[in-house]
Amino acid sequence: MIPGNFDYHRPGSVDEAAALLGRLGEDAKVLAGGHSLLPMMKLRLAEPKSLIDLGAIAELRVIREKDGVLQIGAMATEAALIASDLIRRHCPLIAEAAALIADPQVRNRGTIGGDIAHGDPGNDHPAIMLALGASFVLRGGKGERVVAAGDFYRALFETAMKADELLVEIRVPALRPGTGASYQKLKRKVGDFAIAGAAAVIGIKDGRCGHAAIALTNVGPTAVNAEAAAALLVGKAIDEALIGEAAKLAMSACAPTADLRGPVEYKTRMAGEMTRRAIREALKRAKGG
Amino acid sequence: MTDVIVAPSKEREAGLAGIGSHRKRKEDPRLIQGKGQFLDDLKLPGTVFGDFVRSPHAHAKIKAIRADKAKAVPGIIAVLTAEDLKPLNLHWMPTLAGDRQAVLAHEKVHFQNQEVAFVVGEDRYAVADAIQLVEVDYEALPVVIDPKKAMAPNAPTLRDDLTGKDNAGQGPRRHPNHIFNWSVGDKAATDKAFAGAAVTVKEDIAYQRVFPCPLETCGCVASMDPVRGELTLYGTFQAPHVVRTVVSLIAGLPEHKIHVIAQDIGGGFGGKVGAYPGYICSAVASIVIGRPVKWVESRMDNLSTTAFARDYHMTGELAADKDGKIRALRVYVLADHGAFNAHAQPTKWPAGLFSIVTGSYDIGAAHVAVDGVFTNKAPGGVAYRCSFRVTEASYLIERMVDVLALKLGMDPADLRRKNLIQPEQFPYKSALGWEYDSGVYPAALEKALKAVDYKGLRQEQAEKRKRGELMGIGLAFFTEIVGAGPTRNCDILGIGMFDSCEIRVHPTGSIIARLGTKSTGQGHETTYAQIIASELGIPSDDIMIEEGNTDTAPYGLGTYGSRSTPVAGAACAQAARTIREKAKKIAAHMMEVSETDLEWDVDRFQIKGVPQKTVTMKQIAMAAYSNVPAGMQHGLEATNYYDPPNFTYPFGAYICVVDVDRFTGETKVRRFYALDDCGTRINPMIIEGQVHGGLTEAFAIAMGQEIVYDETGNVLGASLMDYFVPTSVETPVWETDFTVTPSPHHPIGAKGVGESPNVGGVSAFSNAVIDAFAHHGVTHMPMPHTPWRVSEVCHRLGIDK
Known part of the structure; x- marks a missing residue:
């Protein structure tokens, strides 16, 4: 439980961090809250030659709202998300989901950017970001680019980020009136990753579903965007039968792996159950309940 | 000699903070301030x-x-x-x-x-x-992980170093991966009872491989x-x-x-x-x-x-009359001991005290056979708060009684009522050879049932079942066997399982006592001091307890199997009584009267009928170093090596109520009531703490803990990410209660309690979860009752739609 040797860098600005990353490239790992990376290093599953600690870069912790879009610094901690008035006002789902991550100690260190960029399908923010239609600002040697959450996840621990790129900001459109969102997470105990999780965002107009997004946690190599399930809802008045159909479509999008949380079949069923619960709750909220 | 107005006995007794006092733990000021020395x-x-x-x-x-x-x-x-x-x-x-x-x-x-x-x-x-x-x-x-495959004719030989040896320490072997066969009971009588029985039930009941996971x-x-x-x-x-x-x-x-x-x-639990x-x-x-x-x-x-626990694969059978009177019990156990036969328990018993498996019930005939086998898993076998395989035994019988109740269509409480050993049967000789010391079982069961409004719970359950909701009520009425043990049948490497206490009273009347046991968090520094306080009339605050240094402590066999209070606690009392005998002689000398004129009163000797003529133990202590009778050695100390005449048999009635989410398989323990009878209660607060801790561990075992191996022998989930250690969020609220039936053979009537909640708790949780499915004809579900396992049952029954 002792990591191998590594060099430690603690840049004071994004520019400095980007330059370091450009220079050190694939030998370096970016350290955010450390709650995924450090355990891997202690088990020597990860043995980076260099660590670039973003902890001293104050600008990466800022949360603001601009033109109906939440701009969340990648180093904002889960605890900061939970405490943020801006997030509670414009997209309370993020704070609700953050409160379901791990435990208070982890939430005081763990960051939204680390959770997103690690590419672990067990992390909760990826599905939330898919459902909310978020986009990610990446900073590399050649400047900045913005990638939609839907284009970000490639495979297990593999994202659209290049070796010299940093995730600096998360952009989330504020929820519009008449929209409800919910995240349902089934877990074995407090602090655990999800057995299965489902995020649902539903907009209601004139009693019918105007728009919908559903995304799932820990039931595939990446967070799963259950597009077919969401599409089924759009344009219809949502009732229990339709919710059941949508859950079935969500289940068919799952490809979990068996582990001690349960076998594939169980996890798939639970993805369905979480989807049902998330849709019900999102619908209730969309209707002002 | 004092000749003053003496405070009333009760007041002085309270000032001692001795037996029965809820006093705070003496070790806590250092432990909760991070000043322990680990x-x-x-x-x-x-x-x-x-x-x-x-x-x-x-x-x-x-x-x-x-x-x-x-x-x-x-x-x-x-x-x-x-x-x-x-x-x-x-x-x-x-x-x-x-x-x-x-x-x-x-x-x-x-x-x-x-x-x-x-x-x-x-x-x-x-x-x-x-x-x-x-x-x-x-x-x-090639790897052998499944104990059921260990003795297959073509199984790979695991222990080449034992080739040609027909004994791995506990009797003859019949296969290269076989360790021992051990049996106890009257097979012929048991077979006969089964042959003539109106009703029989049989169930395979496994107790998974678990690990206590102490903080340190x-x-x-x-x-x-x-x-x-x-x-x-x-x-x-x-x-x-x-x-x-x-x-x-x-x-x-x-x-x-x-x-x-x-x-x-920082915690041991046998490991x-x-x-x-x-x-x-x-x-x-x-x-x-x-x-x-x-x-x-x-x-x-x-x-x-580190030494694991359980991995017991049991088959239980009960034979009964139509009215539910149990006539016989038959048990076969396949015991997975891992790679080396390295379990720690009294030498004579390769299955520990498993033969307590007839439990709290008056069963006329019983037979138990156990085969131990080697597999490619870590060695060990008895850790985890279990008093030498008592947990497995208690789980088996408490599950089997529920299985029989279901078959008979009887309420599990009624079936227990019908079969409990009755108070007048004590000392009770069990079919498997134990002599239970004391117990008033029916009263404890009735108290428990009344406390939770058992009838009301069954009514609520019936209504919920009509609505398709799942609610389970689990009962366990366990009997423990602890305090190993009498040296005539208990030893480790030939050394008898006595324990010891040495007490020294200093001239100013404070005390140091040293013992052969070793606390891993049970509060020995407090409990033992309370025993000595009551015996010698010195406040427990003035008594220091020391354990763990072999140069200074008298030889003892240590702490496990809930043996500290039954054995070393008895040594405490006996050593203190030796000191009191000497003190009485000194007191008589001080007061210039005959010993027979003196009587003990809380913290002093007084002249019979003259309550104002007294000398306190504190005064006697000084005299022991300055003014002893002619021919008496100075000093005031004694050492006792206590060889218990019998084990002690704590018991209890536990009731658990769970609600099951049929869509996810999640269980929620709504209520848990634990009545413990551990004989004389030395510190009720410490007992409650022990019960809380033991129930939390029992909850963890029943609901989530398991050391899992894959087919190639990889140990899965050996980290706290996967191994279930409940936090305060998951842990139910515990309701504790008690009755007191002192042990007749223990100097202060105490029986031990540390392991009771684990022994009784696991069965109660498991019975509750399985009871939630009783109306669907489910007789057994394997532990641990994780959401996915429970959900599998819901799915199989088609009730998760």
Whole structure:
């Protein structure tokens, strides 16, 4: 439980961090809250030659709202998300989901950017970001680019980020009136990753579903965007039968792996159950309940 | 002699904070301020660090070990392998069960994470780097993980070192992977009862492999003084004296030159009774290097290699009359002991005290047979708050009674009522040979049922079932057997399982007492002081309790099996009574009366009928050093080695209520009521704390804990990410209650309580979960009752739609 040797860098600005990353490239790992990376290093599953600690870069912790879009610094901690008035006002789902991550100690260190960029399908923010239609600002040697959450996840621990790129900001459109969102997470105990999780965002107009997004946690190599399930809802008045159909479509999008949380079949069923619960709750909220 | 107005007895008694007092724990001021002294807090000058290269394979030949690169790491002092230990004959060590266990794997590894080489260096970091550089060539061998496959005709032989030996320490073997067969009871009478029975039931009931997961992992610091030729071994030892004797026997050092010291210990639960390769390797390394060597397990080492618990695969059968009177019990057990037969329990019983399996019920005939087998898993076998396989036994009978109730269509409470041993049957001789000391079972059961409004709960359950909701009510009425034990039938390596206490009263009337047991968190410093306080009339605050230093404490067998209060607690009382006898002589001398004129009153002797003529124990203490009768030796001390005449038999009635989410398989314990009868209650607050802790562990076992292996012998989930240790969020609220039936043979009537909640708790949880499905005809569900397992049942029954 002792990591191998590594060099430690603690840049004071994004520019400095980007330059370091450009220079050190694939030998370096970016350290955010450390709650995924450090355990891997202690088990020597990860043995980076260099660590670039973003902890001293104050600008990466800022949360603001601009033109109906939440701009969340990648180093904002889960605890900061939970405490943020801006997030509670414009997209309370993020704070609700953050409160379901791990435990208070982890939430005081763990960051939204680390959770997103690690590419672990067990992390909760990826599905939330898919459902909310978020986009990610990446900073590399050649400047900045913005990638939609839907284009970000490639495979297990593999994202659209290049070796010299940093995730600096998360952009989330504020929820519009008449929209409800919910995240349902089934877990074995407090602090655990999800057995299965489902995020649902539903907009209601004139009693019918105007728009919908559903995304799932820990039931595939990446967070799963259950597009077919969401599409089924759009344009219809949502009732229990339709919710059941949508859950079935969500289940068919799952490809979990068996582990001690349960076998594939169980996890798939639970993805369905979480989807049902998330849709019900999102619908209730969309209707002002 | 005082001649004053004396405070009333009751007031003075309360001032002692003795037996029955809820006083706060004496150890807590240091423990809750972070001022405990645990093993890893010990920093001897010049300490070096050791850690293991562990096997990635569960079964493999070791072809070669190359340590050159590791030795080249700056700061590395030595890399020990079996070849280095072989000339000292220390590459194997004897186990407490008559087998032997590899200290460092010799020629073969037998389980994943087995110790292969011991790397010693100046600091932990260098050692961790060097471990990665030790190259071991393995040739993988076929693996046996499932105990049911261990004795197949074509099963690979796991223990080549035992080839040709028909005995691995506990009787004849009939297969290379067989360890022993043990049986007890009257087979003919049992078979006859089954043949003539109106109703019989049979169920396969497994108790999964679990691990207690104490907060502090195992560790030691071995410090050899080459000039004096003395070895000091600090460590997390539940039985320090036994460790000293074992080390002396296997290392060939004279026992008086070995000092074993156990400081504060962060939980043991049985996992810190045995000897581990880390202790031997640290001692050898210190002898070779001449510097203190520290070894501390990581959490993953601890979970995957330290002595496990259970892995009992049981088949239970009950025979009964139509009205529910149980006539006979038959049990077969396949016991998975892992790679070495290294369980720690009284020598004579390869299945421990499992034969308490008739439980709280008056069963005329019973027979138990147990086969032990080797598999490619870590060794161990009795840890985890279980009093030597009593937990398994209690689980079996409490589950079987529910299975029978379902078959008979009887309420589980009624069936228990019908079969409980009645008060007038005590001392009760069980069909499997135990003599239960005391109990008033029916009253305890009725008190429990009334407390939870059992009838009301069953009504609510019936209504919920109509609505398709799942609610379960679990009962357990357990009987424990603790306080090992009478030396006529209990020993470890031939040493009788007595325990001991030495009390010294100082001139000013304060006391130090030393015992052969070792607290790992149970509050001995408080409990023992309370016993002595009541016996000697000295406030418990003025009594210091010391354990864990083999140079100063009298020899004892240590703390496990809920034996501290039944055995060492009795030694406390007996030693105190010896002192009181002497004190009485001194008092008579002081008051110039005959001993027969004196009577004891809380904290003093008074002249019969003249209550104002008294001398206090405190005054006597001073006199013991200044004014003793002619011919009497000075001083006021006594030592007692207590050989209990019998075990003690605590019991209890537990009731658990669960709600099950049929869509996710999640269970929610809505209510848990625990009535314990542990005889005389020394400190009710400590008892409640013990019950809370034991129930929380029972909850963890029943609902989530399991050490899982895959088919190739990889141990899965050996970290706290997967291994279920409940937090305060998951832990139910505990309701505790009690009755008091003193043990007739114990000096103060106390029976022990530490393990009761685990023994009774697991059955109650499991029975509750399974009861939620009783109306669907479900007779049994395997533990642990994780959401996915429960959900599987819901899905199979089609009730998750």
